[in-house]
Every structure is written in structure tokens, then in C-alpha cells.
Amino acid sequence: MLLNASGCLDALVAPDVARSLDAFVTKTVTPLPRDGNAPVRIAETDVGMLNSIGLANPGIDRFLTRSLPQLEKLRVSIWVSVGGFETTDYAELCSRLDDHAAVSAIELNVSCPNVEAPAESASQIVAGARLATRKPLWAKLSPAVPDIADVARAAQAAGADGLSLVNTIRGLKLDAQTLRPVLAPGHGGLSGPALKPIALAAVATCYRATRMPIVGMGGIRTGLDALEFVAAGAQHIAVGTTLFADPDAPARIRAELHALASARGWTSYEDAYGAAHEELLSLRTT
């Protein structure tokens, strides 16, 4: 499947882009409405971009009464990203979404770099959410941890159905003249090509550690980028920053993936799934 990274598309403003995906992932919904952080919120870096939006969203009440009914009309599969500040927030959000047939899956954003992180560990959040919903639960993890395999195994043990890898990683840009942070909140989350090798490593590590279904994301701009994530162990692919520059990216990446698969004589790009690990093993034995 090809998805968007949470927070990188508004399906209600750009419905055609959402329809070009296999599923649309919402911007993270929190219990209460949030205006988000003060501007300036984004900045381009040499090989990526920083954002510090701060989970701007209408809150779960307005999301359920206003946004979700409109999203349903688009007839795309909907994944809802949820975020909170305590374990109970996630459980409450999952419980509120559980009855809504239009919601295909829930992504637990346990790793936003732009808000105060929840004190509880990812495993507690997943365990709480698991009790609150029967929907597929995807834990979105940060690569900025000592050992992402540990976090992935803990999420798996707590009942996650899959992993979304990776969230942005904290970065800072200074203004060349003033030498002060460009973003109003100071730091932001780094995305784009700069994140790709970090994300690929996280996908490969979590694949080896858990064999769970993974949505791979981080700097994917081309079919070849996507194929690398599949080879590293991602069943699904999400595009984020590249959508900003190219709203036609999903169709293009899909076409490039199919062309790459055909060129190798495969029936589907999915034939590459996990291929990187075969290579690692064979290298190790020679």
C-alpha cells in the first residue's frame, strides 16, 4: 500500500491527492483542539526540511462530528493518527474511534518531536490503546532512541499490529544573519532526504527484531527510494515531505515502482520484500 505520512496532506483540501493513495492518514488528532505552535513553523535545510507545527488539529470532538463525515465521502480508506500527553489520552481517543466503521486503522503517534513527550513508554500507550479498540493499531516510532528494536518489540508485545517507521528527528536551523533559531519554537522535526538512511536503518532493524508489518517512510521521493524501503522490510510505503513539492508523487512513485519490478522480471515490487536481509546474510557468510 501507498499512504501519506501523517500531517503531510489534508484530504479535504486536496481530495484528488488523497484518492491517489491506498489509504489516507489524518493529521494527528488530540483530545482537545490545538492551534499548534506560533509561526515560523517550517524551514528548508540543505537536504531536508524542519517543521514545528505542534499538532495543530480540531480535537477529537470536532474531528468526529465535522471532519470524519466529510472524509467518508471521499471514499478512501482512512487511518486516524492519534496523539496525547498521557496513556489515558490514547486509550480514550481509540475508544472514541472504535465504533466508526469509516476508520480502517489507528496510528499511535507516540513520537512527535514538537510537543512535550508523553511520560509513559510506548508499550504502556499501546497496551492501553489495545484494550480500547479492535481496530488495527500501528505504533509510529521515533528513530531517536538508543535501540529502536527494543521499542518495536515492546510495542509488539503490548498488542500493536504494525509499526510506522519513522517519525521526524529533532533538528535546529539558525538564521545566517542573526544566528537565532529560524523556527519560533526553536527546534523542529527533520524530514526529507536527510532522514532516509536513518529511516531505512530503523525499518531494517525492526524487521529483523519483530517481522511485524511496517509502513516505511522518511525521504521517499522516487520509486527506487520506495523499493529500498520494501527491501529493508517495509510492506507499505508512505510519502511525506515529497508531497509538498509534488502532489502527483503517489502516482509517479507507483509507476516507477512497477517499472522497476518489471525490469527485474518480478510480478510485483513486493517481491523485493526483505531482500536487503538476504544480502546482509550472504555478505556475512562470505
Add this chain to the structure above:
Amino acid sequence: MRRERLSVVGSEQVGPYTLLRVQRRGLEPGIPGQFFMLEAPGRLLPRPMSLCLAPTGELAFLIDPIGPGTRALCALEAGDAVTILGPLGNGFDLEVERPLLVGGGIGIAPLPYLSETLGQPPAVLGFRSDWHAQAGALLPHAEVCVEPKLVTELIPTGHHVLACGPEPMLEAVRELAADAQLAWEAPMACGYGACFGCAVEIDGELKRLCVEGPVLCAA
């Protein structure tokens, strides 16, 4: 919104700015005040630019080379290709009596196309130097001033103001004319409502300038 790869027809220096002309092909020029996202060669993100002029078969953008993206755009030459998305956002409301165009610095960018559409109404422009004021030639009938004189000192009463310029200028115009239409600017990654980067305070809430604007009523 539509995205196309267009050929550069040419570019010319206008004081410190560059007027970049590209083939129009399937892109509509849109309503004055709307904007386009221009691929910045070699950079990750496109740059938002309002349309400056709409010659037959072409689109023209006035660009201030202030950073790596805008410098790359200004370096484009005839025959180069550039991908452009648009038109985007909400332009000026053109159903107004006695319009007056007010521009400051690179903020004059949308005014030539607006002036043409409205039948060349009166215009006042302000620049920081004589060099910058060469861009006043894009609006030949406009009254032009250079700092320390401020453009807000040239605004007569009894007009409906349509303005674009730096934030302090727009704030000053807002004080003078509560019904003015003001075209604002904010850093933008996408231009079509996806990134939430261009948030500005509207009616006490942070909203996306690319969706709600970039032209907003002063009140």
C-alpha cells in the same frame, strides 16, 4: 490546481529583482493575488510567487533573490524547464469601487497583473532605494516614493485599497483603511493546504494562509 513543467521564455533584471517569464501552456493565470509554487532548481521545496504579469501565452513572476531558492530561480535562462503548480489560494476581490493599489518593495509583484485586470487604477509604490524603485517601471502610471518617505504617506482618502508589501506596511495600511484587501506572505512548503507551515492569526485563530489567503480583508 494544476502542475506542469514549463519552458522559460526569458528573464530580465528589474533593479535588484528578476522578472522570470515562462510558457503558460495549460496553466491558467488565475485571479490577481493568487499564487503559484515554483520549483526552485536544486532545492527540496518549491517557492510561492504571485503572478506579476500575464502576457499572451506566458506567465511572469517578479523574484527577489534573497536565498538559495530564489537565487536559483533568478538564474534560470531561456530554454530551461521549471515545474509550476497553480494558481493557488484566494486572490483579490475585483468588484470594488474606486480601487487604489498600494505596494512596497517586492510586494509590488502582484500589482501589475491586478492593475491590468482593473483597467489601470491609481497606484502608489514605495521602495527602500532608487535601485529597488526601478521596479516601479512595471506600473508606469504609479506614483513612486523612496525611503525615508513611506508609501503610506501617499494614500489619498476615498479609495478602496488593495495592498501588498512587507508586514509593517500592511499593518500601517490596515490602520488607515479598515476595508482594505491585504496580500500577506508566509513561509510555505506546499501552497495547497498540506503542510500547515504558513499559519497566520486570522480572527484570533491560527489558520493556513494558503487556504484562507493570501489576500485577506484588513478588518
